[in-house]
Amino acid sequence: MILRFAFLSILFCMMNLNVCCVFVSAASVQEFFPFLGEVISEKVNIRAGQSVNFEMLCFVNNGDKLVVIERDYSWYKVMLPESADNFISTKYVELIEPDFGEIVGDQVNIRSKSDTASSIIGQLVRGDKVMILSEGEGFYKIYPHKKSYGWIADKYIKFKSRDISSYKRNLSDEKERELLLKKQEEERIAEELKSIVTIVGTVKTQENVELDSLVFMLIADDSSVYYIKGFNEVLGDFVNKKVRVQGKVDKNAEAIVSHPIVNALKFQLEL
Numbered sequence: 119m120i121l122r123f124a125f126l127s128i129l130f131c132m133m134n135l136n137v138c139c140v141f142v143s144a145a146s147v148q149e150f151f152p153f154l155g156e157v158i159s160e161k162v163n164i165r166a167g168q169s170v171n172f173e174m175l176c177f178v179n180n181g182d183k184l185v186v187i188e189r190d191y192s193w194y195k196v197m198l199p200e201s202a203d204n205f206i207s208t209k210y211v212e213l214i215e216p217d218f219g220e221i222v223g224d225q226v227n228i229r230s231k232s233d234t235a236s237s238i239i240g241q242l243v244r245g246d247k248v249m250i251l252s253e254g255e256g257f258y259k260i261y262p263h264k265k266s267y268g269w270i271a272d273k274y275i276k277f278k279s280r281d282i283s284s285y286k287r288n289l290s291d292e293k294e295r296e297l298l299l300k301k302q303e304e305e306r307i308a309e310e311l312k313s314i315v316t317i318v319g320t321v322k323t324q325e326n327v328e329l330d331s332l333v334f335m336l337i338a339d340d341s342s343v344y345y346i347k348g349f350n351e352v353l354g355d356f357v358n359k360k361v362r363v364q365g366k367v368d369k370n371a372e373a374i375v376s377h378p379i380v381n382a383l384k385f386q387l388e389l
Contacts, residue, residue, distance in 0.1 A: 240266035
């Protein structure tokens with residue numbers, strides 16, 4: 119009886135130990151997404167879905183890095199690498215530059231081939247940008263977008279890092295930043311050009327000794343008066359003559375002097 123009790127006690131403890139081990143094991147494989155994964159085999163297929171029956175999109179090799187988005191049983195959803203093909207209908211793209219466009223539709227499908235019967239591997243929305251590689255009949259082939267995805271068997275991926283910022287592959291992002299900086303510079307120049315005025319009027323000398331740096335005035339054809347800043351060494355030859363002056367109006371100076379000041383950039387005699 120004692121032996122039987124001892125045997126049952128040992129058995130009970132072993133069962134509890136197994137439960138604990140299972141619990142610890144399950145907790146140890148808990149995953150957090152997204153993460154950076156590394157391929158651990160050669161010529162591993164990335165497919166359009168979570169099965170070998172789905173279309174093969176591209177393959178990756180040992181050491182390649184992939185951004186893993188989520189898991190579905192034994193398959194990982196990954197951001198497609200540069201070796202994958204992306205196609206999008208030309209009717210939903212407005213060209214910004216010959217090789218760069220903006221999506222002008224909602225829920226626009228990215229496809230694996232230039233064919234509406236091919237696999238849908240992602241969707242874009244209005245305002246998304248795409249890098250165009252080539253154009254075919256009704257489709258653009260685009261650089262693989264960060265919103266295009268495929269599936270890979272989990273046994274071919276090992277965890278590399280939680281930090282996915284080191285995964286640099288999206289040229290369309292770089293192009294978009296480049297165009298944004300270009301646009302900002304163009305807007306700055308346009309704003310600067312807007313501040314440049316052209317005034318036609320007669321050059322006069324001003325007699326306020328307190329404004330010794332502002333020797334000349336311009337009486338415009340509409341009778342408005344401006345002080346002219348710059349070209350003092352030559353404007354004396356144009357007193358009482360009509361000239362065309364281009365420059366920037368210093369609006370802040372109006373609080374100090376009675377008339378606006380034009381910082382002259384260019385002038386010419388009006389014949």
